[in-house]
Amino acid sequence: MPLTLTDKVSALSGVGPKREQALQDLGIFTIDDLLSYYPYRYDDLGERLPSETLDGEKVTFKGVISTPAVVRRYGKRSQTAIGLLVDRENVRVTFFNQPWIAKNLEVGQEVAVYGTYNAAKAALTAIKLVPASIDGLAPIYPVSKAIKAKTIAELVEQAWGQLRGSLPNLVPTALREKYRLLDKNQQVEYSHFPKDKVESKAGRRSAAFEEFFLFQMRLQLIKQADQRFLGEALNYDKKQVADFIQSLPFQLTGAQQRVVDEILADQAAPQHMNRLLQGDVGSGKTVVAAIAMYAAVTAGAQGAIMAPTEILAQQHAKGLAKLFESAGIHLRVELLTSGLKAAQRRQILEDLESGDIDIVVGTHALVQDGVYFHHLGVAVIDEQHRFGVKQRAKLREGGVNPDILAMTATPIPRTLAITAYGEMEVSIIDELPAGRKPIITSQLSNRQYDQAIDLLRAELAKGAQAYVVTPLIEESETLDVQNVTAVYQELQEALPDYTVGLLHGRLPKEDKDVLMAGFANNDVQVLVATTVIEVGVDVPNASIMLILDADRFGLAQLHQLRGRVGRGDRQSYTVLLADPKTDYGKERLAALVQTTDGFELAQRDLELRGSGDILGTKQSGMPDFKVGDPVKDLTMLTIAQEEALKLVRQPDWEQEVDNQALVDKLSTTMAAYRHFD
Structure with a gap:
């Protein structure tokens, strides 16, 4: 029988069980996968x-x-x-x-x-x-210890020998002509068997566009499916919501008001809301979420907010209760976490199901079995990239499909918004509240530690509080870094007139709660901590942060840490203590000193690091592109998104003869898409 693209690679001569497994480990299961497994570079022979x-x-x-x-x-x-x-x-x-x-x-x-x-x-x-007879470019493939690049090249040649000229085009003819792209057969030939660099570049360019286009088509189909998956039009009380906004102790920024309008419009529409709210540290995302949840309550529904840590969940619960109370609004806000006593948890679950609770704040406990809502209207997910797709889907179960508002304080550059969040509508708060003073950031070498402590002591003398952040809990024989326990003991001696607290992930929950309450009340003036304070800790009186061995942290993490200060009226400071050994380390810290704009930093980090782990491995949803580079090829990625959107908006595009190979390729996504009808 003739070879087909859907055949397993074991259909090729020389591929037994062991070699097939080695190929599968590289993501090569079918002949199609093999021919799409393009070289990452070429040796000019x-x-x-x-x-x-x-x-x-x-x-x-x-x-x-x-x-x-x-x-x-x-x-x-x-x-x-x-x-x-x-x-x-x-x-x-x-x-x-x-x-x-x-x-x-x-x-x-x-x-x-x-x-x-x-x-x-x-x-x-x-x-x-x-071989003396070889002249031209030799493809070099990504490989593992179990298989050689030469073997992959031989298998590609064997498959191509049987399928040459018969591959269907996945990119529609009009797009190939518009952007001067090769047809599929030329694309594969020029990618695997280029005669010169001109051919190899043309092959890669066409392959990268096809990869981006297919990905964006899948995202658009998911987005369409989500929109067709009807939610509920929340008939919220516009006057009550307007009165609540008017009663706030501060005026919404222009960016906050714009985002609130976008969210309220989504909530009033019958389509399910799936919106990502981006906002830099301290930009006021929480009050926007409060308005969205209050709107749901005025419509007779409930609101929920899910946070990644218990500390942040507790803070949200207290903050929301205080916010509504100060506005004269009587709502029942409850906290649901895994740390609750059995009787207390049971009562909250009963009241949640009966509708006695208006807004519930929790951690992953909100998406565990046995949690039922009376009528969930909107679910807010804070620091959204820390939750997987299954956890978000869990909130949609139970008859009514609530609106989803995902929030992140990790600024996401346009590149990643297009890729990791392409199926969501995106709102951005790109303006800080009035009166916020930019945090002054400086870098000192480790030899200037005493100078940094003098700066900290001067702030404490003004009545302010301080954070001192270290990377590790205990001493490490392999890493030359400060550890939190040693620093804590040292600062107790260096600052005898002040109370120094120690906070890290291994402390019992009760001890953490007591310590954080003490810091919030200014009973503790200096908090020595690991990155457990990265997200959500809000103490307006804290005006200085020392980050020891700052080159051990990622740029996004450093920016998050810095956001713990500058939350009040005081001028605030962040001091980075480090002696970075690499150019990347030096550039990262220099970028942090130069700007407090999280979006600018995120783009800079993306350029420095590449797209691989900008949001943190698996949770990011960032695809593993094999040919295209979403950073270097941003223009191409953007065009692919625009063209995919145009195509899926065309009536009966799936019926066009020219699109049949594309429809077949997207069949799995299409099946899920139709399932939502």
């Missing part, structure tokens, strides 16, 4: 003369071996050297740690050697021997 080669360039020299192979050993290491006569010029060629190669090298033999050229020494550090 086209031969050149030494006179045509720049210093440090990778090159292939073809010539005649002029001196016998000499093997020198240095313990477990070795080097094998020969002389190679290349067009009357003798080049010294050295193979490292390949002593067996000497048997294949004889004087007078013509060979082609690929390696890195040192022009000053007329020497080539050899990478490999290549």
Whole structure:
């Protein structure tokens, strides 16, 4: 039978169970996967003369071996050297740690050697021997220990030999013509078997667009499905909501008002809301969430807010209760966490199901079995990337499909908003409340620790409070970092006139609660802590933060930590103590000193680190693109999103003949999409 794209890779000659498993570990299950497994770079095997080669360039020299192979050993290491006569010029060629190669090298033999050229020494550090007949670009594939790049290349060649010219186009003809993209068969051929760099670039460009386009099509179908999955039009009381906003002890910023309008419009619509609220640290996202939940309550429904930590959940519960109370609004706000006593938890669950509770605040306990709402109108998820898709879906179960408002204080650059959150509507609070003073950030070396303590002592003398943050809880033999316990003991001696507290993740919950209450009430003036304070701790009187070994933290994490100060009227400071060893470490801290704009920092971090782990591994939803780079190829990614949106908005686009291969490729997503009808 002829080979097809849907056949398993085991259909190819030379692929037994062991090799098939090795391919599957790389994500290659079918022939389609194999042909879409593009090289990540190419070795230029086209031969050149030494006179045509720049210093440090990778090159292939073809010539005649002029001196016998000499093997020198240095313990477990070795080097094998020969002389190679290349067009009357003798080049010294050295193979490292390949002593067996000497048997294949004889004087007078013509060979082609690929390696890195040192022009000053007329020497080539050899990478490999290549067949003398090869001329052009050799594809290099991402591999594992279980399979070689050469094996993948051979399998690709075998599959392509049977399917050449028969691959269907996934990108519609109009788009290929509009953006000068190759058809699928040229794309695959130019990617795997390019004759030159022009062909390889054209192949990669077309493959990257196809990858982005397919991803965006899936997102748009999910988005359409979500919109068709009817929610509930909340007929909220506009006057009561307006009165609540008017009663707030501060005026909403223009950005807050714009976002509130967007959310209220969603809540009043019959379609299910799936909105992401982005706002920098201290921008006032919580009051926006409070307005959304209050609107739901005025419509006879309930509100819920889910936070990633108990500390933040407790803070939300207290803050919301105080906010409504000061506005003269009598709502029942309850806290549901795993730390509750059995009887207390049972009562809250009963009251939640009966409708006696208006707003519930909790952690993951909100999405555990046995939690039922009387009528959940809106679910707010704080620090949304810390929750998985299943947990968000759990909130939608139980008959009514509540509106979802996901919030994050981790500023997400446009690149990631397009990819990780492409199926959500996005609202941005890009304005800080009036009167907020920018936090002054500085960097000192570890040798200036005493100077940093003097700055801290000066702030304490003004009646302010302070954070001191360290990366580790206990001493580590492998990392040269301060540990929280040692710093705590040291500061107790250095600051005898002040109370110093110690907070870390291993403390019992009761001790944490007592300590945080003491810090909030100014009974504790200095809080020595690990990153447990990263999210949500709100003490307006805290005006200075020292971050020890700051180069051990990520840029987004440092920005989150810095956001714990500057929450009151005082001028606030963050001091970064570090001696970064790498350029990346130096640039990261320099960026933090230069700006307090979280979105600017997030974009900078993305440029410095790449897209891999900007939001934190699995929870980010960030796809693992194999060809396209969402940072470098942002324009292409944006165009792919726009074109996918245009296509799915066309009536009966799935019926167009030109789109059939695309529809087949998206069949799994389409099936889920139709299921929602």
